[in-house]
Amino acid sequence: MTAPVTITVRKNGSLLVTGDVTLLDHEGKVIERTPGKPNMALxxxxxxxxxxxxxxxxxxxxxxxxxxxxxxxxxAP
Ligand code: FES
Incomplete structure (x- = not known):
């Protein structure tokens, strides 16, 4: 079972992404994450x-x- 993806807005800072997520560029190519790091800050x-x-x-x-x-x-949406 994979962990749910969580995105946390950091006060005066980045977006902290945790969980099993794939990050793609504007052409759909995978942007490699730092190996061994479970989180990424955008x-x-x-x-x-x-x-x-x-x-x-x-x-x-x-x-x-x-x-x-x-x-x-x-x-309202
Ligand atoms: S949010 Fe950290 S460099 Fe932009």
Whole structure:
């Protein structure tokens, strides 16, 4: 049985992906993960030099989460 995939939004940082997931580029080619690492951190600040992975550049660039949007401000799907 495989572990469910979990994506965690880190405060002022990356998206932490855990679980058995395959990462593909825009052409459908597999992007290799770091061997032996069960998790991967994906950049969401746009400053990483190792995209799509986070290289901690968000810290040097002062990336800050946008403010939370109240639930009633989001239109229903
Ligand atoms: S989120 Fe870490 S470098 Fe972009």
């Amino acid at each position: 950049c969401r600040c746009g400053h990483s030099l190792r995209k799509p992975f986070c290289d901690a550049s968000h810290k040097a660039h002062g990336f800050v989460d946008p403010p939370d949007v109240p639930a009633d401000a989001v239109p």
